[in-house]
Amino acid sequence: MRLTTKGRFAVTAMIDLALREHQGPVALAAISQRQQISLSYLEQLFGKLRRHELVESTRGPGGGYSLGRKAEEITVADIIVAVDEPIDATGCGGKENCMSDQGRCMTHDLWASLNAKMIEYLDSITLRKLVEDQIARGISIEEQPVKRAISSQPVVKPIKVNAPNSVFALGNAFSK
Numbered sequence: 001m002r003l004t005t006k007g008r009f010a011v012t013a014m015i016d017l018a019l020r021e022h023q024g025p026v027a028l029a030a031i032s033q034r035q036q037i038s039l040s041y042l043e044q045l046f047g048k049l050r051r052h053e054l055v056e057s058t059r060g061p062g063g064g065y066s067l068g069r070k071a072e073e074i075t076v077a078d079i080i081v082a083v084d085e086p087i088d089a090t091g092c093g094g095k096e097n098c099m100s101d102q103g104r105c106m107t108h109d110l111w112a113s114l115n116a117k118m119i120e121y122l123d124s125i126t127l128r129k130l131v132e133d134q135i136a137r138g139i140s141i142e143e144q145p146v147k148r149a150i151s152s153q154p155v156v157k158p159i160k161v162n163a164p165n166s167v168f169a170l171g172n173a174f175s176k
């Protein structure tokens with residue numbers, strides 16, 4: 001069994017989201033920047049997480065994602081299963097079609113037992129536990145930046161000038 005980037009990134013992004021859940025919806029772009037995960041990849045993962053009701057989305061300015069359930073109700077197994085990560089060490093993918101001359105392959109029961117133990121272990125670890133571990137390690141959670149509409153640049157209002165804007169207009173101004 002090999003945990004791919006899909007499962008690792010999903011768990012990492014969910015920890016990031018849970019760490020900031022008290023600040024309101026979290027933008028995927030912010031998670032992408034902090035965790036160095038492609039934004040388009042996160043969008044795919046969060047679509048699956050949303051379909052499994054692990055996250056909720058908020059649209060519009062100031063929108064983003066928040067947890068769909070309490071962090072203590074979400075397990076690592078829930079996250080990995082939601083993003084279609086196979087938790088299977090058998091050679092047959094659990095279909096029991098790993099037949100040899102004597103029936104099932106000789107190691108099928110061993111790998112099936114390992115699958116059960118992995119799922120049991122991942123199901124025992126909650127998102128809340130992972131967040132608490134990060135806080136205990138001293139991770140710093142920045143305050144949410146001030147939300148601004150569209151641009152972070154200040155709006156510069158044009159100065160109204162009553163001066164002529166061409167040579168002809170200048171000539172007309174003196175002829176009056």
